[in-house]
Amino acid sequence: MNYKLTPANFELRWNLFGWPKRISDQLEALEAKLAGRTNDFLDEMRDEQDGFIEKLKGIQSKVDNLHTFTNIERVEQVASFVREIKKDLIKCADEARTFNNREALFDVEVSERALIKTRIVAMNRIPRKNATDGYIHY
């Protein structure tokens, strides 16, 4: 008694048997591809870090210039400027965290970014007017 398989089912079986090899080939190809992509991303991150350092320098100079504001009548204007700096610093702290995480993933030395933290702490110490009670808090 013979049982004839349809050509489609016959192909299906060979198709199945070929899959482990396809997966194995893809794993090898992916390994090579990922090595290249990792280098690309590392270069990208280094470029971004250069931009980030420039940005930090900009914030630093803004902070350094704060002492030039001496006119009490411009206090509101200065306060909003300070709030903006603080927002930028918090954003920078997030970016720094991302960079540090990525450095760990790239398996390169993790950069020290204590400066940003120090700046944020310093900004928190600036006296500010409370919106609800109207008093200045130190």
Next chain:
Amino acid sequence: MAIYTLWQKQHLAIRADLEKSFPATINLGLFTLSSAKVRALMLDKHSEIAKKLMDMVARVTIDYTNFAIDEYEQILGRLRQDPKDIEQIDDLKGYMITAPNLVLNLNLQVSPIYIISLANFNFSYTIILNSSRTVSATSTRWNP
């Protein structure tokens, strides 16, 4: 599924026995009794049951094959993803570590089905442990 192939073989054995032992005519002295119609009916019945059992084995094998191919396609799809950042590369590397085990598990799920059905199809094959498989065919016909 092994039980179905066993039943199927039993039906073929019964059919072969009937073919030998069940005469088409029986002599009763002056009379001759024709049992050809009953004989043919019983032989056909066992052939039909055996064929239906084979159909079922084939159907289950095809279902399992389709299931396994879908799973393999999902694995390949994941391995073909283009990472957009280092975090995705890290995820992909993690998945690459698990992929050989996924393939091995699929092999373990599908192999028993194929050992049963391929044995019936007179196939010989070897599983190579590094997740690739080579198969050599001797026939596309089922010859019990």
